[in-house]
Amino acid sequence: MQSSEILLTGGKTNLGSIVRVGDTVRRPINSNSTFVHEFLQYLESIKFDASPYFLGMDEQGREVISYIEGEVPLNLGYYSDEQLVAAAKLIRRFHDVTEGCKLAGSEEIVCHNDLSPCNFVFINDKPTSIIDFDMAAPGTRIFDLAYAAWLWLDIGNEEISVNDQKRRLIVFTEAYGIYNTNLLIEIMTKRQSILIEEGHRHQKPCMTKWAQSALEWTTRNLHQ
Numbered sequence: 001m002q003s004s005e006i007l008l009t010g011g012k013t014n015l016g017s018i019v020r021v022g023d024t025v026r027r028p029i030n031s032n033s034t035f036v037h038e039f040l041q042y043l044e045s046i047k048f049d050a051s052p053y054f055l056g057m058d059e060q061g062r063e064v065i066s067y068i069e070g071e072v073p074l075n076l077g078y079y080s081d082e083q084l085v086a087a088a089k090l091i092r093r094f095h096d097v098t099e100g101c102k103l104a105g106s107e108e109i110v111c112h113n114d115l116s117p118c119n120f121v122f123i124n125d126k127p128t129s130i131i132d133f134d135m136a137a138p139g140t141r142i143f144d145l146a147y148a149a150w151l152w153l154d155i156g157n158e159e160i161s162v163n164d165q166k167r168r169l170i171v172f173t174e175a176y177g178i179y180n181t182n183l184l185i186e187i188m189t190k191r192q193s194i195l196i197e198e199g200h201r202h203q204k205p206c207m208t209k210w211a212q213s214a215l216e217w218t219t220r221n222l223h224q
């Protein structure tokens with residue numbers, strides 16, 4: 001690492017290999033990067049103002065994206081209704097601009113696929129931008145939103161009451177504009193099952209355990 005590089009911690013997937021250099025971020029590429037770069041360029045072309053710009057590749061073969069000033073949470077937490085509404089509206093705005101774009105192909109939208117609060121930049125405690133598009137791919141609104149609801153509400157956290165989570169789920173989904181919470185919960189459990197599988201496959205026992213307990217909590221308390 002050169003002296004001008006500042007290590008950015010916080011992420012889990014690429015921990016140790018993401019750095020800030022001036023107003024840019026350097027990240028390793030992966031098999032989805034070509035899609036992601038095109039997608040970030042698309043978002044820039046339509047003047048979406050809440051995602052990083054793709055600036056090219058550096059001499060070390062890393063992607064270069066713009067650094068967005070603000071705070072990125074290190075962990076999940078308890079977000080206020082105001083913050084949940086701001087996040088859901090931002091996700092809605094993001095989904096809306098991807099609907100019908102070439103990169104969505106025959107799908108409804110382009111999903112971010114990792115809409116955790118840990119992939120949002122906050123300014124004055126308000127989520128204002130989305131980062132970490134590594135997993136972006138064509139998909140459906142509800143699939144992306146179900147995962148976002150799980151993480152933004154921290155579903156499965158035993159310290160938050162069932163009634164409060166039911167109420168917050170309505171706050172979140174109504175702010176987005178999806179009213180079929182039963183379908184969303186159904187998809188959330190599918191998403192939890194997918195992560196359990198991925199945890200097994202990639203030998204990430206913490207991920208498996210976390211997704212497993214979230215699935216149990218969701219099935220016990222939210223399933224109809």
Ligand SMILES: Nc1ncnc2c1ncn2[C@@H]1O[C@H](COP(=O)(O)OP(=O)(O)O)[C@@H](O)[C@H]1O
Nearest residue numbers: 008010011012013014015052066067068072132
């Ligand atoms: N464009 C960006 N602007 C500001 N901070 C960023 C940006 N990209 C990454 N970061 C910082 O680097 C950390 C890790 O980046 P992220 O892209 O989320 O990687 P990972 O795939 O490991 O989760 C983030 O938590 C955030 O603090």
Ligand SMILES: [Mg+2]
Nearest residue numbers: 011118119132
């Ligand atoms: Mg991340």
